[in-house]
Amino acid sequence: MIYQRPPLRPRQALAFEGQPIGSVEVAVAQHLQAHGLLAADGAGWRVAAPFDALAHALREASLLGAWRNEPLPVLTEAGQRVGLIERAAVRALGLATAAVHLTAQTPDGRTWVQQRAFNKPNDPGLWDTLMGGMVSAADTLAQALERETWEEAGLRLDQLQGLTHAGHLLIQRPSGGANDVGYTVERIDWYSATLPEGVAPENQDGEVERFDCVDLGQLRADIVAGRYTLEAALILAPDLIDGLTAP
Template identity: 50%
Template sequence: MSAALHAWLQAARLRAQQPPAQPRLPLWVAGQVVGSVAHGVLSQISLQRLLDKRYQLSKTEQSGVTGWHLDVPPEAATDALNTLAAALRDANLCGPWRNEQLAVCNAEGERVATVERGAVRALGITTVAVHLVGLAPDGRMWVQKRALTKPNDPGLWDTLMGGMIAATDSLEQALARETWEEAGLHVADLHHVTHGGHVLFSRPSSEAGGTGYMVERIDWFIATVPEGLAPSNQDGEVDEFALRSDSELHAQVAEDRFTLEAALVMAGYWGV
């Protein structure tokens, strides 16, 4: 590993684990902590949508800790969170709206609700994602260039596949769905599919007017793309694919040409 790559990875790992840019208050939903919100954000939204459904949102103290409480019965948690997400969208305090539900879990990892993907950074909700390190039989790595229309990291290089895990998917289902959508490959056609490890992120996000906070676990897999198969994007979110040697990738990572997430996944694959 070159000195440039070593220095870049040291800095990257610090970037992946950062405290919030501003103080945040915990968010309780149905009596359970599920995220956090920057000071002042929820004071800017209209509560009418919540009041119309008799959902109460208030800043109160619980066990000596001040936080925001969405006081609803457990069976109403999903609807209440999505109503809150819509209010954030109306106030331009939300990320890109995807019409996709992500799981919302408590501190023990138990699912308590789902919520629109565009609101997770604003609400500091932990997300999970999956990446695939795809290798050619000769050991080179397949990588993709993200489309310029992507809301996050447009034009940067990425692993063969990387995507969020929707509330409707297991880890394996997300791996299969995203591999087809992004790379046009069926997981069943790949060789030696193996779970490689995971990477954790906690860092400020530019979403929600710069008040967002990203908390994410990325599970990554390794697989070999057999000779005669080549990736082909299906969802319009990839500009091109390329095969790169490790030495080429080391140089490009050190030049900031890859997303932070992809670079740290690849570092895990390289064992550095």
């Protein structure tokens, strides 16, 4: 599935050693160029300094959200890893990221969901799939699935019944409000499973406010009411999202 929205303002291509890696707003690119970090490259820009220098310059210009001290891989359009960069900087540079989600049902067909902690920097208090997390620079997809399932839901994979890869979603959209210079490009792989009777999630990392089990009617009503993250809504009920397209 693909969910796509145009950027709020024009963006130009960003490349590293001749390979496309992202995009950047013109004013942001010119700011980085003035510090010797980007160079003009035809109709776009090329990286002319270490990636961590770009991240720190963006931070000093107050162009980033919360600094995470979490490196993410920098990937070319072909998926080749060419470096690492602080997580907070990926949206400003339009860099592609990867995430993993887990949906889970009860044996009688209800859906397990989580409410995100109110102190999370993104989508605080909104409802989400049972688990959703970023694939870090140190993770494979399988490792991220295992780690995030434990940290967010307190579950080991061998406790899940019928665990299967259920699909992938590509999201391309502005990453915040009108003053945000970021653009999200993220591939989400999601998995589905059943939690047996007597098995319930229990958060381990403080990033979940609470869990709930909901029937299909409540789930869809809450999605329509805007109580879920976009990612969760696209995974759990894509037919409710205006503008969703599938290849």
